[in-house]
Amino acid sequence: MSRRGRQTQNTVMLGLTYIAATIATLPLLLILIHLLREGAAFIRPSFFTEMPQPIGEAGGGMANAIVGTLILVSAASAIGLPIGIGAGLYLAERRNAPFATAVRFLSDVLNGLPSIVMGIFAWEFLVRPFGGFSAIAGGLALGAMMIPLVTRTTEEMIRLVPVSLREAALALGFTRWRTSITVILRTALPGIVTGALVAIARIAGETAPLLFTALGNQFWSTSLREPIAALPLSIFSYAISPYDTAHAQAWAGALVLIALVLVISLIARYATRARFGLGGD
Amino acid sequence: MAPDAGREPALPVAAVTSRPPASAPAAADGAAAARPAAIRLSAKNLSAYFSGTQAVRDVTLEFPDRQVTAVIGPSGCGKSTMLRCLNRMHETIPMATVEGEVTLDGTSIYGGGLNAISVRRQIGMVFQRPTPFPTMSIHDNVAAGLRILGKANPPRSEIDGIVEDSLQRAGLWGEVKDRMRQSAIALSGGQQQRLCIARALATRPRVLLLDEPTASLDPLSTQTIEELVYELRQAIAVVIVTHNMQQAARVSDRTAFMLAGELIEVAATNTLFTTPRDSRTEAYVTGRFG
Numbered sequence: 020m021s022r023r024g025r026q027t028q029n030t031v032m033l034g035l036t037y038i039a040a041t042i043a044t045l046p047l048l049l050i051l052i053h054l055l056r057e058g059a060a061f062i063r064p065s066f067f068t069e070m071p072q073p074i075g076e077a078g079g080g081m082a083n084a085i086v087g088t089l090i091l092v093s094a095a096s097a098i099g100l101p102i103g104i105g106a107g108l109y110l111a112e113r114r115n116a117p118f119a120t121a122v123r124f125l126s127d128v129l130n131g132l133p134s135i136v137m138g139i140f141a142w143e144f145l146v147r148p149f150g151g152f153s154a155i156a157g158g159l160a161l162g163a164m165m166i167p168l169v170t171r172t173t174e175e176m177i178r179l180v181p182v183s184l185r186e187a188a189l190a191l192g193f194t195r196w197r198t199s200i201t202v203i204l205r206t207a208l209p210g211i212v213t214g215a216l217v218a219i220a221r222i223a224g225e226t227a228p229l230l231f232t233a234l235g236n237q238f239w240s241t242s243l244r245e246p247i248a249a250l251p252l253s254i255f256s257y258a259i260s261p262y263d264t265a266h267a268q269a270w271a272g273a274l275v276l277i278a279l280v281l282v283i284s285l286i287a288r289y290a291t292r293a294r295f296g297l298g299g300d
Numbered sequence: 301m302a303p304d305a306g307r308e309p310a311l312p313v314a315a316v317t318s319r320p321p322a323s324a325p326a327a328a329d330g331a332a333a334a335r336p337a338a339i340r341l342s343a344k345n346l347s348a349y350f351s352g353t354q355a356v357r358d359v360t361l362e363f364p365d366r367q368v369t370a371v372i373g374p375s376g377c378g379k380s381t382m383l384r385c386l387n388r389m390h391e392t393i394p395m396a397t398v399e400g401e402v403t404l405d406g407t408s409i410y411g412g413g414l415n416a417i418s419v420r421r422q423i424g425m426v427f428q429r430p431t432p433f434p435t436m437s438i439h440d441n442v443a444a445g446l447r448i449l450g451k452a453n454p455p456r457s458e459i460d461g462i463v464e465d466s467l468q469r470a471g472l473w474g475e476v477k478d479r480m481r482q483s484a485i486a487l488s489g490g491q492q493q494r495l496c497i498a499r500a501l502a503t504r505p506r507v508l509l510l511d512e513p514t515a516s517l518d519p520l521s522t523q524t525i526e527e528l529v530y531e532l533r534q535a536i537a538v539v540i541v542t543h544n545m546q547q548a549a550r551v552s553d554r555t556a557f558m559l560a561g562e563l564i565e566v567a568a569t570n571t572l573f574t575t576p577r578d579s580r581t582e583a584y585v586t587g588r589f590g
Binding site: 115131181182183186188189190191192193194197204205208209 | 387389392394416417419420424425427429431433434435446448495499500503523
């Protein structure tokens with residue numbers, strides 16, 4: 020091929036990758052623009068402080084749904100983070116044990132599990148036996164979705180810590196568990212925090228598992244034993260209602276939800292950058 | 301390969317061995333002979349395996365107190381593995397096993413008397429690459445080994461003193477005394493290695509094991525560490541693994557030569573380099589292989 024031909028081919032292929040890269044980010048841009056256009060006008064302070072108006076009436080806010088989402092995410096994190104980080108530490112420590120290999124494979128399967136399946140499962144085991152929908156069932160379902168995500172990122176982050184650091188600690192007379200906690204886990208902490216935030220951002224917007232567990236609530240409730248409102252559920256019920264005023268609330272709710280996820284992602288990025296080098300090699 | 305290997309290409313062995321360390325009085329034989337050589341650490345019929353593959357073959361070797369013993373040999377000859385058997389670090393590798401006996405001041409370190417943790421506290425180790433704990437400050441790095449003893453921890457008021465003393469002994473105090481709270485990874489490679497030596501000294505070990513401590517350092521840092529090793533032997537037993545023969549000649553009182561997992565010869569450093577008994581030792585120290 021001539022020099023000219025090579026240059027042309029290079030330009031064309033480079034152009035194609037540019038187009039692909041642009042298309043990859045296009046959905047997010049379109050969603051943001053559309054949400055801002057449709058929902059921004061309805062975001063007022065009252066949106067965050069007031070309760071929903073009866074269906075069909077304008078105004079009101081989603082205070083209960085915002086608080087509900089925070090409660091659900093906190094409950095999910097309280098379950099998902101300790102178990103996920105513990106399991107990740109185990110997988111990294113016992114890299115090649117048959118049990119670890121099995122857990123790793125099952126985590127990956129669980130990561131790909133459709134969230135509606137998790138919802139039905141949670142309904143069967145957490146809602147039906149206890150005779151009713153509840154916030155705690157929703158938190159558990161979301162927590163169960165977090166566990167495999169956190170497990171795998173924790174394992175990856177711990178594996179990045181050089182073996183030489185573990186040996187240095189052992190050679191100083193550290194016990195195995197102390198080496199794991201004070202040296203390995205601490206060195207990998209910024210990465211683990213990033214993984215945890217990404218997992219939180221991911222489950223904050225989950226709707227399907229909540230449909231069968233937390234159910235949603237028109238009223239103010241912070242009880243873990245009662246059905247509780249959540250942003251994705253409120254968006255869903257407003258969006259399928261026939262009223263324009265309800266649709267507007269749905270757009271505004273979606274904007275708040277995506278802003279929440281965006282902020283968590285930005286914090287995660289910052290946490291990643293703040294980690295200082297692992298030293299050695 | 302050690303970075304400073306190129307510094308003195310093809311110096312005749314005799315010339316090398318007669319060259320004393322920059323800071324210390326004339327080497328090896330005279331000084332070693334003048335001191336009574338109590339045996340600190342000794343290995344008897346030591347063999348080490350990696351999942352069945354034998355890396356160390358029936359090594360019997362003694363390490364006298366207040367002397368530097370160098371272990372030399374070509375890459376893969378088992379010298380690092382042998383060293384790691386001396387403080388029970390070998391067994392931290394999955395499927396790695398040890399046979400034979402190692403005694404520290406007469407007590408078997410593999411017998412019931414001592415556990416691996418207390419063995420490693422009494423036999424410090426420094427590795428090929430500097431391994432400061434990246435999340436800890438300079439101060440906390442040196443103090444790391446002092447805070448893991450539970451009730452036996454030295455009181456808080458003493459820790460600062462021990463940290464300063466350890467850094468003094470490692471020749472690093474002057475360079476870091478004004479930034480003790482800063483991260484240890486801001487230090488240069490040579491400083492990090494001396495920090496690791498200070499960290500190992502802080503728990504007052506009876507023996508210090510050095511596994512190619514200068515292999516990743518520049519010539520100047522190497523010289524600093526070598527002078528430091530020479531000083532350390534005034535107080536404790538030092539074992540240094542190196543594949544830099546000049547380094548062995550410069551810093552050690554006794555040198556052991558290993559080949560294919562076996563101990564070929566051990567002698568006073570001057571003797572081993574000038575009049576080796578074994579022809580394989582002679583071939584190695586004169587640079588005919590390895």
